[in-house]
Amino acid sequence: MNHNIQFVSADEAVKVVKSGDHVHLSSVASAPQILIDALCRRGDSGELKDVRIHHLHTEGTAPYVNKEYEGIFFHEAFFVGGNVRKSVQAGYADYIPIFLSETQKLYRSGVLPCNVAMVQVSPVDKHGYVSLGTSVDATLAAIECADYVIAVVNKYVPRAFGDAMIPVSMIDFFVEDDKPLTPAHFSDPTEIEAKIGMNCASLIEDGATLQMGIGAIPNAVLSQLSGHKNLGIHTEMFADGVLPLVKSGVINGAAKAIDRGKIVSTFLMGSQEVYDFIDDNPMVAMMDVAYTNDPYIIAKNPKVTAINSALQVDITGQVCADSLGTTFYSGVGGQIDFIYGASMSQGGKAIIAMPSVTNKGVSKIAPILTPGAGVVTTRNHIHWFVTEYGAVDLYGKSLQERAKLIISVAHPNHRESLDKAAFERFGSHYHFLM
Numbered sequence: 001m002n003h004n005i006q007f008v009s010a011d012e013a014v015k016v017v018k019s020g021d022h023v024h025l026s027s028v029a030s031a032p033q034i035l036i037d038a039l040c041r042r043g044d045s046g047e048l049k050d051v052r053i054h055h056l057h058t059e060g061t062a063p064y065v066n067k068e069y070e071g072i073f074f075h076e077a078f079f080v081g082g083n084v085r086k087s088v089q090a091g092y093a094d095y096i097p098i099f100l101s102e103t104q105k106l107y108r109s110g111v112l113p114c115n116v117a118m119v120q121v122s123p124v125d126k127h128g129y130v131s132l133g134t135s136v137d138a139t140l141a142a143i144e145c146a147d148y149v150i151a152v153v154n155k156y157v158p159r160a161f162g163d164a165m166i167p168v169s170m171i172d173f174f175v176e177d178d179k180p181l182t183p184a185h186f187s188d189p190t191e192i193e194a195k196i197g198m199n200c201a202s203l204i205e206d207g208a209t210l211q212m213g214i215g216a217i218p219n220a221v222l223s224q225l226s227g228h229k230n231l232g233i234h235t236e237m238f239a240d241g242v243l244p245l246v247k248s249g250v251i252n253g254a255a256k257a258i259d260r261g262k263i264v265s266t267f268l269m270g271s272q273e274v275y276d277f278i279d280d281n282p283m284v285a286m287m288d289v290a291y292t293n294d295p296y297i298i299a300k301n302p303k304v305t306a307i308n309s310a311l312q313v314d315i316t317g318q319v320c321a322d323s324l325g326t327t328f329y330s331g332v333g334g335q336i337d338f339i340y341g342a343s344m345s346q347g348g349k350a351i352i353a354m355p356s357v358t359n360k361g362v363s364k365i366a367p368i369l370t371p372g373a374g375v376v377t378t379r380n381h382i383h384w385f386v387t388e389y390g391a392v393d394l395y396g397k398s399l400q401e402r403a404k405l406i407i408s409v410a411h412p413n414h415r416e417s418l419d420k421a422a423f424e425r426f427g428s429h430y431h432f433l434m
Contacts, residue, residue, distance in 0.1 A: 003127075003128040003168060005124060005168060005174045006174065007153070007175060008173055009038075010038035010152075010175050013035065013038070013173040013175050014118075014150070016147075016148045016150070016173070017039060017042065019048050019049045020051070022053075022112060022115050022116075023117075024116070024146065025053065025054070025058060025118050026120055026132065027055050027056040027057055028058060028184070029133075029184070029275070030135035030139075031062075031182075032119060032150075032152045032175075033060055033061070034179070035118045036062075036063065037063075039051075040064060043064070048073075050072075051072065052074055054077070054078060054096075054114075055078065056079045056081075056137055056138065056267070058083060061083060062087075065093045066087070066092070075092075075093035076093070076096050077093065077094070077095045077096065078096055078098055078103045078138065078331065079095075079331035080095050080322075088328055097322075098331075099293070100137075100236060100333050101293035101334065101337045103141075104288060105141075105290070106141075107144070110145075114142045114146045115146065115147045116147065116150065117145075118152075119142075120135075120181075121154070121171070122155075124153070128167055128168050128169070129165050130166060130171070131157065131161075132157075132160070132286070133160050133181075134157070134268040134269075134275065135268075136160075136163050136266050136267065136286045136289070137266045137289045138289055141288070143166065143171075149171045150172065152177045154176075154181075155178045156178060156179065156181050158280075159279055161285060162264075162285035163285075163288045163291070181272075181275055184239065184269035184271070186216060186219055188216070189216040189220035189223075190216065192388045193355070193388075196221075196353050196354070196386060196387060197222075197223065198220075198224055199353075200224075200307050203349055203391060204231075207229070207255035208228075208255075209232040209233065209234050209255070209256055209302070210234075210251075210304075210305055211298070211307070212238075213237075213333070214239065214269060215309070217309060217353055219239070219241040221307060222244075222245060223241065225250060226248060228250050229250065230252060230254045230255040231252070232251065232263075232301065234298060235264070235265050236266050236289065236333075236334040237267050238263070243274065246283075255302070258300045259285060263284045264285050265285075265286060266287055266288065266291075266293065267286075293338070294337070294341075295337055295338075295340040296344070298345065299344035301345060302346045302348070303345065303349075304341060304345035304348040305348065306350050306351060308353070310352050310354045311324060311330075312365075313352065314365075315365065315367055315422055317385070317402050317406065318369055318377075318378065319335075319376055319378075320369050320373040320375060320376060321377065323372065325370040325372045326372030332376050336381065339381050339383075342383075343381065351384040351385075351391075352382055353387070354387060355388060356387040357414070363411060363414035363418070365418060367421035367422070367425065382394050389408075389409040390409045392409055393405075400429065400430050403422040404430075407419055
């Protein structure tokens with residue numbers, strides 16, 4: 001079978017985009033920058049208007065959200081990443097609140113059209129397949145539903161297995177661009193983040209299946225697990241922190257009930273070492289977000305331990321993770337998918353972890369959430385809450401009991417004022433609680 005493919009230039013490929021179209025971009029390291037630049041050149045020429053652009057978080061630049069493209073491109077994010085945050089906050093771009101698990105459903109159900117999918121893939125193999133590498137998430141659904149699929153074939157895209165593998169017959173235009181993927185860099189954990197990591201790690205049992213988000217706290221947790229046994233990974237994303245634990249045999253997936261022995265993820269952020277790790281690695285299954293983030297799939301593994309972060313938590317256990325008051329900062333992401341999945345897993349633990357104060361010393365634990373703050377994880381969903389001052393289990397606790405517990409892991413400078421607010425809210429009985 002002949003799998004020779006015909007390449008066109010990026011400028012030629014993006015000619016299929018019409019005014020009013022919806023365009024999906026593959027996410028994180030796989031954002032197809034050469035196509036983004038070509039699309040912006042078309043925008044500069046005055047040929048296009050009202051083109052909607054959708055994606056999850058992307059690394060690299062996002063010029064289509066700049067003010068000069070107002071009326072030409074309008075970005076409606078599934079997650080507000082750092083490169084589009086200011087534009088969303090200024091109104092030049094917008095955000096669609098959506099569970100990460102359902103981002104694919106927007107396309108498959110037809111709620112959002114997908115006219116053009118722009119993706120990056122690995123070189124074609126002898127069987128006529130390419131890999132989506134670091135971005136399966138909602139990108140596979142976009143490819144299935146798009147009128148046109150433009151793929152940048154890039155030798156630096158890792159050949160990942162699972163749902164990442166697609167036949168070249170699903171692609172309409174091929175563009176060649178061998179540029180290394182944008183790596184994501186994470187700072188070393190601070191002393192506070194290291195303490196939070198220790199408190200979370202103390203809750204993780206041997207044989208647990210882990211999910212954790214992005215950044216210093218997940219890496220701090222992972223660095224504490226070298227003495228554990230038979231850990232598994234079923235997550236939406238992972239980064240460098242898992243690699244030493246795979247090499248040492250701590251993460252082997254042996255105790256998982258489904259996908260035994262496999263690391264399951266839907267997108268990746270990390271260094272080149274992470275991209276090299278998943279390349280041609282049968283241990284890693286890069287799957288559709290409809291699978292990785294389905295709470296009922298997540299719950300099939302025992303001892304699922306999900307660790308997610310927050311921007312603010314109130315004394316009843318309401319968790320804000322997407323906005324600072326009315327200002328949108330990130331998105332719902334997969335937090336509820338995994339909090340709910342972990343809570344249904346046999347022996348599972350759903351954990352919200354955050355520093356007790358901001359960098360400026362303001363308490364992130366508040367009597368009430370800042371007006372306009374979005375409740376991502378409800379007070380009914382929260383189980384474990386962790387700061388640098390300890391870990392408390394809120395499940396099955398009354399409002400007054402959980403207020404006492406939450407305040408016990410607040411920063412000491414703020415406990416008295418929080419206690420006073422709880423007393424004013426709940427009345428005299430509050431002070432009788434142990």
